[in-house]
Amino acid sequence: VEAVGEHVTRVAPGDHVVMSYMFCGECYLCESGHPAHCVHVGPINFGERDRWWGLQVSGFQEPLYCMNYNPPYYQQLFENYGFKVYFHQICYTMKVSERPSEKFYRRHAELSADPNYRSQMIEKSNLDKYAKDFTYVYNKAWAGHGGGKTLEEKTVRKMLQKMKPVLDEHICWFIYYRDEPIAMWINLPDLNQYFRHLNGRFGLIQKIHFLLLKQFGKCSRFLGLVFGIIPEFQGKGVDAFTIIEGANVIKKRMKYEDYEMMWIGDFNPKMMNIAESLGTRRSRQLSTYRFLFDQNKEFTRHPMLN
Structure with missing residues (x-):
């Protein structure tokens, strides 16, 4: 109706x-x-x-x-x-308190023993650097599909600047090998948990309300936007290293209760396998x-x- x-x-x-x-x-x-x-x-x-x-x-x-x-x-x-x-577009969810599969910890331990691997949280004060690293990883990881479309660094820089007010540095991660960016895991708080209080409007009063909610309100869920590894490091345990490095920090903060991945296309079985091996559940599906x-x-x- x-x-x-x-x-x-x-x-x-x-x-x-x-x-x-x-x-x-x-x-x-x-x-x-x-x-x-x-x-x-x-x-x-x-x-x-x-x-x-x-x-x-x-x-x-x-x-x-x-x-x-x-x-x-x-x-x-x-x-x-x-x-x-x-x-089909599959979404996966899990509780932040849940422990990922033990194989993730084993692979993480193996790569942690190699000093060439390191993780880095994004820093709002240095977004130009992360725009460059994002562009590098994205273009190497995704240029081979999706029509071969690539991103320009200036586009990513503008995107990160727009995201800056709502970025949570603790849930956005880059992985480096000998200072080369090789992987990234970019997440955002579920902003709908704030926007639902604004009655569909975003004028001056609502913007002030939003800032107060962001500062003092509760957002119990964060969303997975981008997860990518450059081809040379796929299948080497970098996925596990990335997830455990981030999870160790995210769990300690106890800010979020739930994690949900936006969606993974059923044409990408490798990424679906990573999601399912984490111990996630299918939460919703689009087509x-x-x-x-x-x-x-x-x-x-x-x-x-x-």
């Missing part, structure tokens, strides 16, 4: 009239002479995949910061119209859909990452 002004419109999951309005861009593109290999992809954000991406299909608890939320019947609306799953204008063409899912 959708409220529109003073009227209430009842929407059935198989209502193709409603769906035609929702996806009327298809008709426009077809009438404009666009090639039949065009596809609808959605629901997605006009930007990167790190926010507002995908249709929620399970785990309808309170939404995370920058994550889509929709009524459950939207899944049937999309699928009845002809959309097919391009890839990215595609609709082929030419229904006679073969539908293929997102290619798997090596």
Whole structure:
């Protein structure tokens, strides 16, 4: 049921009239002479995949910061119209108090014995350095997939400056080998735990309220945004070293109760394996859909990452 002004419109999951309005861009593109290999992809954000991406299909608890939320019947609306799953987006959660698998501690101990490995919390006073390190790790770790898209250092510098007011230095980590950045684990507090008190507004009064909440309020959950290791150090235990280095500090502070990873695509089995081996549980799932204008063409899912 959708409220529109003073009227209430009842929407059935198989209502193709409603769906035609929702996806009327298809008709426009077809009438404009666009090639039949065009596809609808959605629901997605006009930007990167790190926010507002995908249709929620399970785990309808309170939404995370920058994550889509929709009524459950939207899944049937999309699928009845002809959309097919391009890839699933899996979220994982665990209690901060829970101890990761023992194999993480064993691998951590092995790398800790090598003085060439070291960890470093991010420092707000030196964001230019971490922008450079972030760019280096990201471009080496992700340039081989996702269309080969790379980031520019100036873009990352601007991003970190925007994040600075809400960054918690204790939950953002870089790993170095002989001073070369080789891995990063970037997290944020779940800002929705603050924003839910602002009634959907962010004027001057709400900004002051937000700063007070951030300073004196409680945020019990932090979110995993980025976890990456450069190819030369994958499969060497750097994942375990990174997680245990961070966990040792995060647990001692006793600030957070829950940890949740934003989402991992099911085309990335290596990262899913790391998440599951930590002892996490699946908390929610989203899906990215595609609709082929030419229904006679073969539908293929997102290619798997090596």
